[in-house]
Amino acid sequence: MIGELGAVLGREHGARLRRSLLAMAVYGVLQGLSFAMLVPVLRALLSGEAVGPWLAAFAAVVVATAVASYVQAQYGYAVGLAALRTLYHRLGDHVAGLPVGWFSADRVGRLGQLVGKGVMDVMSVPAHLLQVVVSAVAAPATVLVCMFVFDWRLGLAALLTAPFLWLAFRWTQSLVQRSDTAMDDAGAEGADRVVEFARQQPSLRAFGRTADGYDLLDDALVRQRSTLRRLLRTTLPGLGTVALTVQLAFTAILIAGCALALGGAVDVPELVGVLVLAVRFTEPLLAAADVGGELRMARGSLRRIKAVLDTRPLPGTGSARAGEPSVELDGVGFAYDERPVLRDVSFTVAPRTVTALVGPSGSGKTTLTRLIARFWDADSGVVRVSGNDVRDYAPEDLMAQLSIVFQDVYLFEGTLEDNIRIGRPEATDEEVREAGRLARVDEIAERLPGGWQARIGEAGATLSGGERQRVSIARAMLKDAPIVLLDEATAALDPENESALIDALATLARDRTLLVIAHRLTTIAAADQIVMLEDGAVVERGTHQELLDLDGRYAAFWSERTRARGWRLTQPA
């Protein structure tokens, strides 16, 4: 574990960590010594010899112990703080270089945990936990050595219990570790069900399923309890065994001591001193057992941090210069979790033209736009943006070419205005407002109390799907990149929302190179090129008229759409 810690902290903190470990060891030894000093003090006292010199020596050791305790605490915290700082920076640095595709909702949630609580867990190891463990080894070992010095037979009796102690510790550890995994799984399932339960309250209620009728949640909760009970049943005997073995050392010394004393083979005052020492012998061990849980937690966090740091960032820090704004796909293939999503896709979006991507859901349209933005790298083939392979750009240079308006619009906790400004942070207030106006966000600002300064995001005012996309378009307007990747909103929009959105899109599309995932075929009939995807492959390509004349998949799509548009929920009465 110390090795892992050292690896995560990096070389520059190695010396600090070693110094801190040394201080802890010194403290542990002094602790043991201060206990051992009792023996000569008591022997002198009980046999009527001069106690003064021994007391003075004892006092010196006690003072030294206090100083060592103080110093090691300072050192430990210094390492802890260094760990805090280093881990924040290393994690931040590394994560900033990971591909956008890495950031699934699940990963983002766990990363948040890791950067928050995980870093603190790791910090507590050098700051606090390590000392307990070091003392648990160093102090009893010192006491043991001293016992041999006082009386080798009593020392031997204590030493004989050590293997049992070690075995009991190891056994319990393996028990706990196995149960921990089961607890984690049960906990994750329980948490998932709770989230589902909260999110789906409307349908659960509408279908008469209150908590009583919702077995999925109740089963998960019951399983959590039975897993916890199983954990207790397996680990409590283990922990009990450890506690019992710890007592064993004292018992062994007690019995051996009594036998020796009765045989007259031992100096009684010294034996009494050793017995008092035996009482103290095991205390640091029990303290170590106490922090076992925290140590395990810290180790888990450490491993997870290491796993994140070991994730490879996208290769390439090229310095390609962008040419005319175009997008070109050349034999692009991509698989997600071994499931092929795109196969041999090739087409070109010429500068300042509009290409519409159409196809059934699951045909790979969204993945395609994400490969262009380099959320991931294609498995085969080449994606070119403005004349260069996307892998030859520095990430920020590639992004400078692209404006992305996708459906899952992330809104920050912040004001409406802040949320637009992210498109170009150095923009003036006027520019932000102008972009907002062009994207018809001004109407949203009018509706919200607080206007442009209204707080939005999860804890703020909620915006509808269409409104969120308008904010996203405003960001793109402000960013003013030459190529726009657009995933049209699928949600049904109110007439006035739809009207605003169409105005905004028309403004954004002007004079730019545009690749749009079109869900509403009517809006793309004038596109320069329509690419029809099916099962990850291009099946048809051409203008609207060309494809209708072809009378293939697109034509069938189109007539379905026309039929759907004429649909009435009910016929006129």
Place this chain on the structure above:
Amino acid sequence: MTITAEAAVPVAPAPDGDDTPAPGRAALIALLAPIRPRLIAAAAFQVVYAISALVPFVCVAELARVLLSPGAGGPGRVWPIAALAVAGLLIRFLSFGVAGAITHFADADLQLHLRRRMAAHLSRVPLGWFGERNSGHVKKVLQDDVREMHHLVAHAALDLLAAVVTPLAALAYLLYVDWRLTLVVLIPVPLFAAAFAIMMRGYDEQMRRWSEANTRISSAVVEFVQGIAVIKTFGQTRRSYRRFAEAADDFADFFGAWVRPMLRLSGLSMAFISPPAMLLVSAAGGALFAANGWIEPVDVLPFVLVGVALTAPFLVLDMGSMRLRSAAESAGRVAALLDTPPLPEPETPVRPVGHAVDFRDVSFSYDGTTPVLRGVSLSLEPGTVTALVGPSGSGKSTLAKLLPRFYDPDKGEIVVGGAGVRTIGSAELYHHVGFVLQDVQLLRTSVADNIALGRPDAGRGEIERMARAAQIHDRIAELPRGYDSVIGEDAHLSGGEAQRVAIARALLADAPILVLDEATAFADPESESAIQDALSTLVAGRTLLVIAHRLSTITGADQIAVLDGGRITERGTHDELLAADGLYARMWAAHVRDDERDWTRR
């Protein structure tokens, strides 16, 4: 106090603490009520443990007395004492183990009990409660906070008890041996208390600063992690990372500055009462007393052995205080959740007769200040279709949600089949009122169970019939395990397909009154027309209240109610409203125009 790194674990993570009051003692006791008998039993064992813990020490002292007494110390006197010491150890071990086992198993039961109670409670709170919080908050309270209470339930009370009983017993024993030396041994305690008091000066202020710093770093973490994917797409990773790095450095600086003086004082105060210091005082005091002939040398032993026990609790209590604090805060959040007032259930439920719906002068506001609905009256005749239209924010979705009692109106009344919805039992109400939402989310369970949500006893034949009617049977049959495929595991359905499953679900539930959010997604044309066919099947013959987004779909409705600013401003059939030439007519004109617009045309 030791500043353990536990202090660094965010005690109040993220600024979501809208309901984290300091838990009242009464609230805590109420939460623990179900396991109280077991806690009391555990406490009894803990008292046995606390007292028996001293037995081995006393035995060693007695043993010394026997062995050192001139001429005495035969086996007959030595072994019984040794046996007693070992017996004391065993009793101590057993009673400690039993007390711990009782509280740990009780904790497991309490966790289940509290989670169930909260889930049951959440099924009865107004849905608006969920709107103000994200599901993460619910998860945090039900899972994390309940788990955090573990320390409180399983350890804190027992630790506290032992920390009081053991020193008292030790004190009594030492006073019995020699009261003067006892006073001497206690000398470090006031020194510790003084140092501790200095350290605790401004503790609240210190904790406030700590929790502020904690909140700052937490929100920096959240902002950085949550936003990074978006930020990267705007090419501003460096900038955002810099902000995070600055926040992290600030936090580390603060933490260093904050902890260092506390660490110094705590090191000092702990030095006074640490075991080595207590041993030194006992030995030195004892030597002094023995030298002056005030006590026998052998009487020093009890002090050396037991003296340490006098101050041990200070160390223990301090170690646990941070954990206890966060456990108590968690308990506070659990209690607050359980305190949320539920929607009242009628005491003598009324059965509705017929399928007519009447909104009578209904007013509603989400926050109590901004009215969303103002005096809305609307009648739905049995078997007719009523469409709600209006600009976004006009209140049409809100009005529809009052019918299945997702919220209760502030004023006015909603009457279903002659009975006010508040007087109908909720199970009965849902037999009458069904709901198909815009944003369909299926449960992570089999497709069949998803369809049978409203009628768990339905047979497979019925389920399949509804799936066919909802145009989704063929798709389900293609799944690896057919109807037994689990959503999200081996059944990955598109939005449009999920919508059809939801329609099958509503068909099976067969409620005569239906609230429908007409929002067939533009998933893809094939899916859309299938959804439309399914919807047509669903609505036939029911009393329907539809939230309309695309006006063309509802031109045939029996009545169209136009909402604007929370009021019904127009009402009539499509033709009547066009003739009236008001808001509806303008919306219709915009709809017709936009439907033909092609924004890619340049």
